[in-house]
Amino acid sequence: MFKKIITGLCLAVLITPVFSGAVQGKSKAVKNKTIILATTTSVQDTGLLDVLISAFQKKSGYIVKAIAVGSGQAMQMGKSGEADLLWVHSPDDEKGFVAGGYGTDRTTFMYNDFVLLGPASDPAKIKGEKKVAGAFAKIVSAGALFVSRGDKSGTHKKELKLWAAAKVKPVGEKYIESGQGMAATVAIANEKEAYILADRSSFLSLQKNINLQIVCENDEALLNRYSLILANPVKFPKVNVEGAKAFFDFLLTKKTKKIVGKYGVEKYGKPLFHYDYPAK
Numbered sequence: 001m002f003k004k005i006i007t008g009l010c011l012a013v014l015i016t017p018v019f020s021g022a023v024q025g026k027s028k029a030v031k032n033k034t035i036i037l038a039t040t041t042s043v044q045d046t047g048l049l050d051v052l053i054s055a056f057q058k059k060s061g062y063i064v065k066a067i068a069v070g071s072g073q074a075m076q077m078g079k080s081g082e083a084d085l086l087w088v089h090s091p092d093d094e095k096g097f098v099a100g101g102y103g104t105d106r107t108t109f110m111y112n113d114f115v116l117l118g119p120a121s122d123p124a125k126i127k128g129e130k131k132v133a134g135a136f137a138k139i140v141s142a143g144a145l146f147v148s149r150g151d152k153s154g155t156h157k158k159e160l161k162l163w164a165a166a167k168v169k170p171v172g173e174k175y176i177e178s179g180q181g182m183a184a185t186v187a188i189a190n191e192k193e194a195y196i197l198a199d200r201s202s203f204l205s206l207q208k209n210i211n212l213q214i215v216c217e218n219d220e221a222l223l224n225r226y227s228l229i230l231a232n233p234v235k236f237p238k239v240n241v242e243g244a245k246a247f248f249d250f251l252l253t254k255k256t257k258k259i260v261g262k263y264g265v266e267k268y269g270k271p272l273f274h275y276d277y278p279a280k
Contacts, residue, residue: 035243037066038074038083040154041181043226046205046272048263055259056250062243068181070153078102078229081236084244086229087251089154094227103229109252109277110260111225112201114158116216117186118144119193126195126215135216136166145194146170149185150177154224159197162221186210199224201272204264226273228252254279 043049044066053064067077071090075097077083086103088094098106116135118126124142129135139146149156163169176194178185182202189196190210203214228248231239250256257279264272 032240032243033062035062035064035240035247036082036084037064037087037247038077038085039066039068039087040071040074040089040226041068041183042089042155042199042202043087043273044068045181045183046201046264048201048260048273051259051263052251052256055255056247060246060250062246064247070149070151070156070181072152072154072157075102078231081231081239084231084240085248086231087226088229089224089226090157091225091227093154093157094229097229101235102232104232105230105248106227107229107248107252107277108225108227110273110275111223112199112273113217113224114155114197114222115200115203115214116195116222117189117198117203117212118195118215120211120213121193122213122215124195129216130219132162132216132219132221133165136162137168139195140166140168140170140174143174144170145174145176145192147176147178147185147189147192147194147196149180149182151179151181153181155182155197155199158222158224162197165221186212201264204268204270204272225276252277252279 039049049066053066057063071088071093074083074086074088075093078086078097079102094106097103116126116132118124124138124144126135126138129138148159178188182198183206186196186198186202186206190212228251230244230248233239233241257275260273260275261271264270
């Protein structure tokens with residue numbers, strides 16, 4: 001009897017780790033395949049985001065759920081732990097976001113630029129103005145209409161900086177805040193024959209459907225840089241760390257650099273964005 005008990009205990013010891021290992025193995029095999037990306041409307045409206053997500057999903061096994069809002073809203077999502085990865089373009093806010101412990105590994109990897117758009121009649125007589133701050137001052141001086149996104153996006157934050165540099169700002173009925181994304185706000189400005197700050201990529205993708213023209217461009221103050229930020233897993237334990245890092249790494253590869261460099265060339269004669277990172 002004693003021998004049978006010992007034998008049974010030995011078998012139990014042998015069986016237990018095998019059973020435990022099977023459960024652990026199964027647990028490791030299960031991973032969160034959905035990546036929540038909080039991003040800006042410009043990369044989605046131009047179609048670049050769809051192309052990059054498609055290329056990533058084909059081989060990674062992950063599914064990227066992109067939520068395109070202004071950079072301000074994207075970072076608010078990040079502060080609430082509602083996003084695994086951020087793709088934004090509001091440098092000052094990005095630095096504060098990381099300093100606050102909400103994100104890590106902030107990496108600036110591509111850029112385009114902003115342009116000031118206006119009606120062909122150019123009531124503020126801006127064409128030829130080389131400095132955008134001077135152009136903004138002329139808008140106020142002429143009592144011309146300006147349409148703003150007014151949504152705390154990267155574009156809106158850049159616009160506010162330019163008003164500050166110009167030391168003026170339209171008031172009352174001369175300043176309309178749409179509270180919407182880039183494409184919708186450009187449509188409003190086009191309808192009202194108003195001035196508006198837009199990123200060049202959005203303008204190129206929309207120009208066939210609008211009458212607005214570029215009235216001021218190529219000022220260094222109009223540079224528009226995009227960055228990636230990983231959600232901080234220490235602060236938000238439930239974020240999809242592996243998935244976010246996989247997409248993050250993909251966006252910093254030579255394959256992505258090639259896609260970005262070609263995107264828009266066939267249709268517009270020039271790329272909509274420029275890659276600015278030593279891709280691996």
